[in-house]
Amino acid sequence: MTASAPSSLEYETFVSDGTPRAGEERLPNGDRLVSSPLTSTLIFGEEDAVLVDPPFTREQTEQVGDWVERSGRRLTHIYSTHGHGDHWFGTAELVKRFHDVTVYATRGTIEVMHQQATDGREQMWDKRFPGLIPDSPVLAQPIPADGFQLERNLIQAVEVGHTDTDETSVLHVPSIGLIVAGDVAYNGVHQTSSKAATAACRNGLRPSIASPRSSRARLWPATRTKTYRMIPPFSTEPGSTCWTPSGCSTKTRLPASSSTG
Numbered sequence: 001m002t003a004s005a006p007s008s009l010e011y012e013t014f015v016s017d018g019t020p021r022a023g024e025e026r027l028p029n030g031d032r033l034v035s036s037p038l039t040s041t042l043i044f045g046e047e048d049a050v051l052v053d054p055p056f057t058r059e060q061t062e063q064v065g066d067w068v069e070r071s072g073r074r075l076t077h078i079y080s081t082h083g084h085g086d087h088w089f090g091t092a093e094l095v096k097r098f099h100d101v102t103v104y105a106t107r108g109t110i111e112v113m114h115q116q117a118t119d120g121r122e123q124m125w126d127k128r129f130p131g132l133i134p135d136s137p138v139l140a141q142p143i144p145a146d147g148f149q150l151e152r153n154l155i156q157a158v159e160v161g162h163t164d165t166d167e168t169s170v171l172h173v174p175s176i177g178l179i180v181a182g183d184v185a186y187n188g189v190h191q192t193s194s195k196a197a198t199a200a201c202r203n204g205l206r207p208s209i210a211s212p213r214s215s216r217a218r219l220w221p222a223t224r225t226k227t228y229r230m231i232p233p234f235s236t237e238p239g240s241t242c243w244t245p246s247g248c249s250t251k252t253r254l255p256a257s258s259s260t261g
């Protein structure tokens with residue numbers, strides 16, 4: 001690599017398995033509810049790395065930290081695609097472990113983070129996962145409008161509005177055709193669409209249970225979800241844009257026209 005040439009970037013994903021929820025609520029078959037698995041993505045060059053979507057429990061965060069450490073790269077940035085706590089509550093633990101890390105999110109996502117860190121934790125997260133979530137001060141600062149650099153490769157946020165919550169984004173790395181999609185795209189786990197905003201989105205199949213085919217999938221009570229929109233078959237065509245959706249353990253390729261709910 002010369003001083004002026006960008007490094008050739010690569011990426012890997014780490015899937016944190018779902019965490020059993022506290023409480024008496026059960027699926028119709030008697031099983032406990034379990035949170036969705038989570039995908040964290042590491043984008044890395046020769047020396048430096050960017051982590052996207054840290055997980056939310058202490059245990060998951062320690063495992064992701066070990067994985068980052070094993071990469072041998074210096075963690076320079078953490079980015080969260082949206083404000084749901086399961087995509088960033090582990091951030092402060094990672095910042096303690098990896099020094100001089102810049103934490104970015106969009107301005108809108110940072111607003112959602114403040115809600116999740118206060119009312120969100122009190123009303124939901126700490127009830128469902130008592131004692132498992134570390135301190136979660138909001139450390140993110142607004143990502144610059146023109147993005148930032150990883151070894152002279154541009155990395156940019158693309159705001160996509162309301163998906164499974166308000167003010168969501170994907171992270172685009174044009175030099176390698178990568179979009180880290182957060183909860184905009186799901187694979188191997190049922191899409192959360194309980195906040196679907198339109199009647200069209202709520203006119204789904206209304207099954208009593210969603211049972212995705214993937215071995216990583218978890219049963220999910222359909223009463224919590226208003227609709228089901230099937231993702232078209234994944235494209236394996238060379239040149240398709242790469243996505244790393246939530247719950248995806250492999251490099252998945254979606255056609256650009258995919259509807260992802």
Ligand SMILES: [Zn+2]
Pocket residue numbers: 082084164165183
């Ligand atoms: Zn989400």
